[in-house]
Amino acid sequence: MAKKAELHYDGKVYELPIIEGTENETAIDISKLRQDAGIITLDRGFKNTGSTESAITFLDGEKGILRYRGYSIEDLAENASFLEVAFLLIYGELPNSKELYNFQEEVSKHTLVHEDVRAILDGFPSKSHPMGVLSSLVSSLTAFYPKSLDPNRSAEEVNGTIIRSIAKLPTLAAWSFKNRMRQPVIYPDNSLGYCENFIRMMFSLPTVNYEVNPVITSALNKLLILHADHEQNCSAATVRIVGSSHASLYASISAGIAALWGPLHGGANQAVIEMFEQIKENGGDVNKYVEKAKDKSDPFRLMGFGHRVYKNFDPRAKIIKKAADDVLAQLGVEDPILDIALKLEKVALKDQYFKDRGLYPNVDFYSGIIYRALGIPTDMFTVMFALGRLPGWIAQWKEMRENHEPIGRPRQIYVGENERKYVSINKR
Numbered sequence: 001m002a003k004k005a006e007l008h009y010d011g012k013v014y015e016l017p018i019i020e021g022t023e024n025e026t027a028i029d030i031s032k033l034r035q036d037a038g039i040i041t042l043d044r045g046f047k048n049t050g051s052t053e054s055a056i057t058f059l060d061g062e063k064g065i066l067r068y069r070g071y072s073i074e075d076l077a078e079n080a081s082f083l084e085v086a087f088l089l090i091y092g093e094l095p096n097s098k099e100l101y102n103f104q105e106e107v108s109k110h111t112l113v114h115e116d117v118r119a120i121l122d123g124f125p126s127k128s129h130p131m132g133v134l135s136s137l138v139s140s141l142t143a144f145y146p147k148s149l150d151p152n153r154s155a156e157e158v159n160g161t162i163i164r165s166i167a168k169l170p171t172l173a174a175w176s177f178k179n180r181m182r183q184p185v186i187y188p189d190n191s192l193g194y195c196e197n198f199i200r201m202m203f204s205l206p207t208v209n210y211e212v213n214p215v216i217t218s219a220l221n222k223l224l225i226l227h228a229d230h231e232q233n234c235s236a237a238t239v240r241i242v243g244s245s246h247a248s249l250y251a252s253i254s255a256g257i258a259a260l261w262g263p264l265h266g267g268a269n270q271a272v273i274e275m276f277e278q279i280k281e282n283g284g285d286v287n288k289y290v291e292k293a294k295d296k297s298d299p300f301r302l303m304g305f306g307h308r309v310y311k312n313f314d315p316r317a318k319i320i321k322k323a324a325d326d327v328l329a330q331l332g333v334e335d336p337i338l339d340i341a342l343k344l345e346k347v348a349l350k351d352q353y354f355k356d357r358g359l360y361p362n363v364d365f366y367s368g369i370i371y372r373a374l375g376i377p378t379d380m381f382t383v384m385f386a387l388g389r390l391p392g393w394i395a396q397w398k399e400m401r402e403n404h405e406p407i408g409r410p411r412q413i414y415v416g417e418n419e420r421k422y423v424s425i426n427k428r
């Protein structure tokens with residue numbers, strides 16, 4: 001028999017259906033609450049509120065579990081390529097060799113962007129943050145592909161927009177960096193793999209014969225997989241709600257990039273390194289900064305620590321921490337920042353304040369250390385996060401569209417002035 005919850009309110013009893021997922025997550029369905037009982041719920045930051053039923057990613061914050069379409073993040077990070085994972089997230093199954101070949105071929109055909117993108121890029125001052133440039137350039141794709149403005153076109157045309165998004169983001173991301181460096185842009189080379197092509201567009205120059213280091217390619221592949229999706233996080237929820245108004249996929253991704261930019265979300269990977277550098281410049285006293293993070297009168301937070309869902313170790317942080325050791329060793333890089341990170345983690349994990357609140361290192365705590373070792377500048381870190389998260393955003397947008405979900409429009413409780421009459425200015 002279907003489970004139900006009872007709400008006792010104002011002398012009446014309302015039965016509310018219970019929904020259970022395939023991993024036994026349970027929700028009270030309040031879809032008809034306002035219509036039946038005349039009341040709504042209030043949940044600032046949606047900490048206890050589900051917005052959808054999704055088959056893409058499962059995570060268990062208490063157990064530190066993360067799976068894409070049922071496959072564990074550990075398994076995928078160890079064995080898969082990023083495009084394989086992108087295919088899995090977007091289309092629901094791991095591709096067979098023919099499907100993967102076709103997907104890679106399709107993506108490699110669309111890596112070039114319209115030459116007019118360079119004119120848009122030239123309009124950005126060199127000090128422009130690459131996330132702002134990237135969000136703008138992605139939105140500008142609607143100008144070059146006007147048919148993408150209508151997401152209700154055929155599944156084939158929508159898939160064309162999906163392929164173009166996956167194919168062009170590395171080019172736009174690398175060009176955002178070149179704009180920052182005031183260096184000439186490097187055009188994609190379709191004979192190279194996805195990660196290799198991106199690294200080359202980032203670091204090559206017209207005057208050198210740039211050889212991509214396979215250690216860097218392999219590390220990037222793993223990092224992109226680890227960032228590929230994370231269910232209804234802030235930026236994925238943004239992509240869904242923008243897409244729910246039937247805005248284009250490019251517009252929805254552009255909005256997702258903007259949401260990811262915030263230092264409480266994807267922007268944390270840049271803020272973490274800036275925090276480590278601040279600690280290093282101030283003598284490396286990690287205890288002082290742990291105390292600052294606990295001090296409610298001090299706005300300082302331990303960036304890269306804590307998570308809305310994980311109240312145990314973020315499984316991605318564990319993988320990235322090990323990868324950081326491996327990459328620095330393989331590249332022969334000594335980074336004093338890593339020592340500060342390890343010391344800070346050790347002190348914080350023993351501290352009761354952090355234990356009581358279930359605050360552990362998250363995906364952003366160690367990722368910046370690898371990006372530094374790969375030669376990626378700090379304000380490009382969140383662009384790297386966006387590159388990884390793109391297939392997740394696309395999968396979430398596609399699922400929302402295929403499920404014909406309604407436009408997202410939360411309610412509110414009004415706490416302002418009651419009705420009052422206009423007063424002419426000479427009487428105020």
Ligand code: SDX
Binds near residue numbers: 307308357
């Ligand atoms: C990402 O959602 C996702 O899945 C995101 C993400 C993804 O893959 O998409 O995983 C990527 O965004 C990771 C998070 C990156 N952000 C940071 O590292 C910024 C630092 N972390 C915090 O700002 C915070 O932990 C959040 C924003 C991540 C989560 O905040 P919540 O869930 O709203 O928790 P909260 O702010 O209510 O904190 C609960 C308590 C508070 O103390 P009390 O009021 O209970 O006394 O914990 C404290 C907070 O003050 N706290 C911290 C802290 N994080 C939370 N105290 C010091 N340092 C911190 N980092």
